Amino acid sequence: MKQPIYILAIESSCDDTAAAVFKDNLLLSNVVASQKIHQEYGGVVPELASRAHQQHILPVVHQALAKANIDKKDVSAIAFTRGPGLMGSLLVGTSFAKSLALGLNIPLIEVNHLQGHVLAHFIKDDMDKQMPEFPFLALTISGGHTQIIKVNNYFDMEVLGETIDDAVGEAFDKSAKLLGFPYPGGPLIDKYAQSGNPKAFLFPKPKVKGLDFSFSGLKTSILYFLRDQVSKNENFIEENKEDICASIQHSIVSILMDKLKKASIETGIKEIGIGGGVSANKGIRNALKQAETDLGWKVHLPKFEYCTDNAAMIGIVGYLKYLDGDFSEQKITAKARYHI
């Protein structure tokens, strides 16, 4: 009988320290330690993030192995996030993974975090879920990334469009900050939007060529709009919170959907895979559901814990690379800017 492959995966690219264990493509454990410290500062503070990674990494890895009920001696290879991300944060995971692989004398596998978001659809767990068929269009939407990718095969990906300024999660969080919400404010905009009128206020759409995105103009127009309104009525935000949130969300969702529809028409692909923390947004989920009915799309949404930053998505890439014998050398270094 074929011996199973056990992959230990480590993710530390931003503000979550995460570890996961796979038995072949089956996820055995998935542990994430989120860093609360950044909330006080209204955004991720890189120096604090790397220090918190140093504190979390060992307990998180121990817990992942314990939950998977395996010993470190059983691990076949270590997969880790090489980039993109915050350099100080990446260094913690990279150094840890390198030393552990060296100590255990097993292969080391570098993983591109963005490929992780795209290939998270292929994580197998106890739930039987249909996986996307190739080729599919992947829309990665998070606090750090906004990309439309044509996925021809596991490691044959083409970026069709990406943001030229802010990521979509940043657009949510920065808008939320203007409304006085705590960080990260995206989920709060989503919450208040439910009971608001999405057409109450109109914000101009950015004109960006091709399949690229821009969100910084939207943030500026929201800023000016609120400044005008508050100068006339100081309670404007409080009195119109739901309508403002619904209108902001509607603008962001239509920017995303316009480009995704354009990409689908240009490529003829109707198989769509969504990833990243913003895929929790109810506005985008409803718009995608509508597109399934109206346009015949087939939309794949992984479980939420595989959408936000996690090590399971790093582990599945590690497993697929293991099958290809695609291993890394000990001299490998972290890479803050790293394209797919």
Ligand code: KG4
């Ligand atoms: O993937 P993620 O956990 O971390 C990054 O790689 O950035 O994404 C976090 C982002 C934050 O910007 C957060 O505000 C946003 O996802 N987010 C949401 C929602 N849930 C999370 N934005 C809008 N609506 C939501 N329901």
Ligand code: ZN
């Ligand atoms: Zn991410």
